[in-house]
Amino acid sequence: MRLALLLGGPLLVTEGLKERLFGFRLWAADSGARHALALGLPLELWLGDMDSSPSWLQEALAAPRLLLPQDKDQTDGEALIRKALELAPEEVLLLGAIGGRLDHTLAHLELAFLLAEGGARVELTDGLTRTLPLSPGEHALPLEPEAPFSLLPFPEATLAVEGARWDLPPTRLKATTRTLENRALGPIRVRVAEGRALLHLFP
Secondary structure: OEEEEEOOOOOOOOHHHHHHOOOOEEEEEHHHHHHHHHHOOOOOEEEEOOOOOOHHHHHHOOOOEEEOOOOOOOOHHHHHHHHHHOOOOOEEEEEOOOOOOHHHHHHHHHHHHHHHHOOOEEEEEOOOOEEEEEOOEEEEEOOOOOOEEEEEEEEEEEEEEEEEOOOEEEEEEEOOOOOOOEEEEEEEEEEEEEEEEEEEEOO
16 A cells, blocks of 8 residues: 655645656645645545634545544644554655644654564655655665755664765764765665664755
């Protein structure tokens, strides 16, 4: 199963993104449902308390809804992600998950690791940039030559990189810009010896 979860942050809708979603089932959290209209794709599930979905959006979308109470101890986005976890998907795209509100972005990054630790391939995107959560282990990434990327410990990790303009031997990192704005020579390999990391891909 492949799921695309539409969250409330900004999303640049492109033809490439629409093609990327072929074969994905679309779920939305509250105002994230507006992205379904921009994508021109049907929603399978619309979950939330609807406090940030204006009446025009609720009238425009005829999607099955799971209503949540407004007084709760998690966001609608987290509730959607945890519901996705129940189905053990093989791949999850978190659309509208980064950018916009910093507090929500940080929460989505943390929740992405829950999905990854459950066995899913996970990607967060705003339609322009992409972020991949990297758990401990070896990660082979098929990047094009000169593709820019940043590698960030989250919040600290022992990391190594091969196949980049600036390779990195196994190094303990925390709160650093040392591994930002690198360039791939082609496919790269990232080793997360300890901790967790984020690979950020941008134009």
